[in-house]
Amino acid sequence: MVLEIYNTLSGEREEFKPIQDKRVRMYVCGVTVYDDIHMGHARSIIVFDMIARYLRYRGYAVTHLTNFTDVDDKIINRAAEMGIPPLELSKMYIDHYFEDIEFLGVRKADIYPKASESIEDIIKMVQSMVDKDLAYATDDGVYFDTSKVEDYGKLSGNKIEEMLSGARIEVDDTKKNPMDFALWKAVKEGEIFWESPWGKGRPGWHIECSAMIYRYLGETIDIHGGGNDLIFPHHENEILQSESVTGKPLANYWLHNGMLQVQDNKMSKSLKNFFTVRNVMERYRTQEVRFYILNTHYRGPLNYGEEALNEAATSLKRLQHTYTELEEYLESASGRYDADDLVKRVKTAFLEFMDDDFNTRGAISELFDLARESNKLMDHELLSKKGTQSIISLFEDFDQILGILPTVEKTEDYLDDVMQIVLQIRQELRKRKMYDLADKLRNDLAAKGITIEDSAEGPRWNMD
Numbered sequence: 001m002v003l004e005i006y007n008t009l010s011g012e013r014e015e016f017k018p019i020q021d022k023r024v025r026m027y028v029c030g031v032t033v034y035d036d037i038h039m040g041h042a043r044s045i046i047v048f049d050m051i052a053r054y055l056r057y058r059g060y061a062v063t064h065l066t067n068f069t070d071v072d073d074k075i076i077n078r079a080a081e082m083g084i085p086p087l088e089l090s091k092m093y094i095d096h097y098f099e100d101i102e103f104l105g106v107r108k109a110d111i112y113p114k115a116s117e118s119i120e121d122i123i124k125m126v127q128s129m130v131d132k133d134l135a136y137a138t139d140d141g142v143y144f145d146t147s148k149v150e151d152y153g154k155l156s157g158n159k160i161e162e163m164l165s166g167a168r169i170e171v172d173d174t175k176k177n178p179m180d181f182a183l184w185k186a187v188k189e190g191e192i193f194w195e196s197p198w199g200k201g202r203p204g205w206h207i208e209c210s211a212m213i214y215r216y217l218g219e220t221i222d223i224h225g226g227g228n229d230l231i232f233p234h235h236e237n238e239i240l241q242s243e244s245v246t247g248k249p250l251a252n253y254w255l256h257n258g259m260l261q262v263q264d265n266k267m268s269k270s271l272k273n274f275f276t277v278r279n280v281m282e283r284y285r286t287q288e289v290r291f292y293i294l295n296t297h298y299r300g301p302l303n304y305g306e307e308a309l310n311e312a313a314t315s316l317k318r319l320q321h322t323y324t325e326l327e328e329y330l331e332s333a334s335g336r337y338d339a340d341d342l343v344k345r346v347k348t349a350f351l352e353f354m355d356d357d358f359n360t361r362g363a364i365s366e367l368f369d370l371a372r373e374s375n376k377l378m379d380h381e382l383l384s385k386k387g388t389q390s391i392i393s394l395f396e397d398f399d400q401i402l403g404i405l406p407t408v409e410k411t412e413d414y415l416d417d418v419m420q421i422v423l424q425i426r427q428e429l430r431k432r433k434m435y436d437l438a439d440k441l442r443n444d445l446a447a448k449g450i451t452i453e454d455s456a457e458g459p460r461w462n463m464d
Contacts, residue, residue, distance in 0.1 A: 003355045006255070019252065024222045026222060027066075027223070027225070027251070028066045028226060031097065032069040033069065033090045033093035034090075036097075040304075042104055042293065050294060051298075054354055067115070100277040113216065121212070122203045122208060128245045133148070141185040181204065206233075210245075213250070221252070224254050290404050295360070298360070318371065320404075325378065335384050338390065339386075340390070346369065347394060363401075426442065429441070449463055
């Protein structure tokens, strides 16, 4: 089977061929850490976590970098409002970020470079562009001269006129061209700064990614990812910077996830229509959030709302229920069907979907087909122990990629929640002097290895 990826740069699906056999270098644009991450961020984070997991599942050695923009106008302004240093604010939200992605079941990237720790690399890259006459200094900083390049817009397909009407253009009368963008910003009173050949200042937004990629991953990487709102101007400008310095392509494959939308608008902090991951984790479990995000193709839009999350949670519950029933059924499985053909068919179909531009929605549909077939086989007691274990192993195999099945820790959480309800029911039975039912409940649980102990502090349960 061949893995095909939709490449934003070409606008086509392409067979994935890494630069080095079985090694993948992937850079994903991270967040500006002036606030807690919202569910729009969560979608991108989970999508690229899934992509890294699948590439590793396919046998690739993946080096995955995600950056932190920890020096920025928004950070400086928020820190000033709070009366703390900008990097102290950044550190606080970076700590929150790691707590949030742990809840999201995301495996950490290999390296998390920060803008504030990349100043030397940034200055070297800016100096290279100045030396090549591709950048110029003004009283406000250093700007890239877009008039010196001919293929500006090759990633987005935008024409210069379109860019002028839709860009986040920095107003500066000293710029040679409206589309020129800041590589280095001169310090303003009270701002954080670093020394440079152009005076005190700090990096522009785009340059940090180019410098980090060059330092940690080299001149050309396999995959560059991020949300599709970054295609222009951020990723376009990264291309100009990096390729003007190295003379080589920045990335062979550009992958962009679609936006999470609220009433057909992009979820964003500027529109004040965002929901933080911390809001969501109070009501939903890790696997429910992952399922909600992965049960659609990563490039398409996804509407956010409690109704959608509740539907996802209900749907996932059916899948998880089959998985736990299979584990229980394994103990008494006595049929003759080993499920070799079923496992082979589902695995082939699942991987075909994943090889089709990481189509997790199609892949998940195969898991539901597997669940339906498994339920029929269990209902008729046809599965053998070998067949049952093969299906369980297939679920767990795929979950290395998706992360939607209940973990041992989560299963114990569920069980404790259920047992607290059971204990309350038993206490109510005893209050009503229905001792025979209360005793039957206790004895039936004991037969399943769950012991109820009555103490001065109230009833407690434990599992043998």
